[in-house]
Amino acid sequence: MIKTDANLNLLNSHITALIKKDIYLNRIIEKCPTCESKHYIKYGSFKGIQRYKCKECGKTFSNVSNSLWSYSKKESTKWIKFTEYVLERKSLRFCAEKLEISLVTAFYWRHKVLQGLNYESVPSNLRGDVHIAKKLIPENFKGSRNITVTVRHNIWVVAAKSGENSIIVKPISRCHWHLPSFNKKIYYLIDEKAYIVPYGDRYISLVAKAHNKRRTKEVLNDKIIWSFQIILEKWLKKFHGVASKYLEKYLSLFILFLTKKEINYMEIFKKLSLENRFIKTYDIVISNINPIGVAL
Ligand SMILES: [Zn+2]
Numbered sequence: 230m231i232k233t234d235a236n237l238n239l240l241n242s243h244i245t246a247l248i249k250k251d252i253y254l255n256r257i258i259e260k261c262p263t264c265e266s267k268h269y270i271k272y273g274s275f276k277g278i279q280r281y282k283c284k285e286c287g288k289t290f291s292n293v294s295n296s297l298w299s300y301s302k303k304e305s306t307k308w309i310k311f312t313e314y315v316l317e318r319k320s321l322r323f324c325a326e327k328l329e330i331s332l333v334t335a336f337y338w339r340h341k342v343l344q345g346l347n348y349e350s351v352p353s354n355l356r357g358d359v360h361i362a363k364k365l366i367p368e369n370f371k372g373s374r375n376i377t378v379t380v381r382h383n384i385w386v387v388a389a390k391s392g393e394n395s396i397i398v399k400p401i402s403r404c405h406w407h408l409p410s411f412n413k414k415i416y417y418l419i420d421e422k423a424y425i426v427p428y429g430d431r432y433i434s435l436v437a438k439a440h441n442k443r444r445t446k447e448v449l450n451d452k453i454i455w456s457f458q459i460i461l462e463k464w465l466k467k468f469h470g471v472a473s474k475y476l477e478k479y480l481s482l483f484i485l486f487l488t489k490k491e492i493n494y495m496e497i498f499k500k501l502s503l504e505n506r507f508i509k510t511y512d513i514v515i516s517n518i519n520p521i522g523v524a525l
Pocket of ligand 1: 264266284286287
């Protein structure tokens with residue numbers, strides 16, 4: 230009797246293997262993920278993925294090591310769909326239900342995806358007219374255990390934008406304006422010859438005054454920076470509050486939302502898969518949070 234694969238399980242697992250192979254075929258491994266030695270040899274392949282053996286520490290690794298895949302046995306199609314859901318700001322419950330994964334898995338996955346996007350979203354520099362605005366966001370301790378604070382301070386979130394697609398949005402300080410932090414997180418990106426256009430904040434105006442020297446110039450308002458406070462507020466509302474410690478990650482998603490009109494999920498997913506910077510599940514756990522309590 231011929232067995233039928235009514236649920237397309239075979240096809241799905243085949244697609245997963247193909248996508249993995251395609252993504253990792255040309256990946257160049259620079260060093261052993263365990264001891265960082267550059268002395269390693271090819272060590273056969275498994276399901277089409279090249280394996281290596283380190284000559285220093287003897288550990289084996291593959292083209293998939295230290296990436297999205299190395300900690301997940303789930304199908305790649307689920308990861309792609311999940312990345313799409315994160316970019317569409319679907320709730321974790323929605324993701325878990327649709328993809329038949331647990332809520333805890335969905336929580337970790339979202340952090341991995343956001344962590345990857347974090348590095349994708351920073352522009353190489355800001356030139357020409359650079360529009361800068363701020364928004365104060367009340368601190369949010371969602372998901373944190375043993376919170377004893379009674380006063381909630383504001384987090385200073387600053388946005389700087391030049392041209393169509395160069396924008397950075399970062400939390401820079403808590404409670405007060407902090408110039409060194411602004412310099413470290415945003416100002417270093419601003420070209421020396423750029424012209425800073427401040428929007429209604431005296432600290433940012435001071436930065437502009439110092440940077441622009443005596444130049445003055447008529448500049449049209451930037452639509453996004455002009456309504457930055459409202460846009461960000463509305464955008465964050467969809468998450469029903471974001472824990473402050475994750476704010477930066479969510480803001481990188483916000484940047485994608487602001488800049489990319491058409492999002493190519495497959496491209497983003499490929500980039501995320503190849504990045505070496507994914508946090509391991511373990512790193513999330515030790516930051517002492519309750520997985521279920523955060524940002525559902
Ligand atoms: Zn090694």
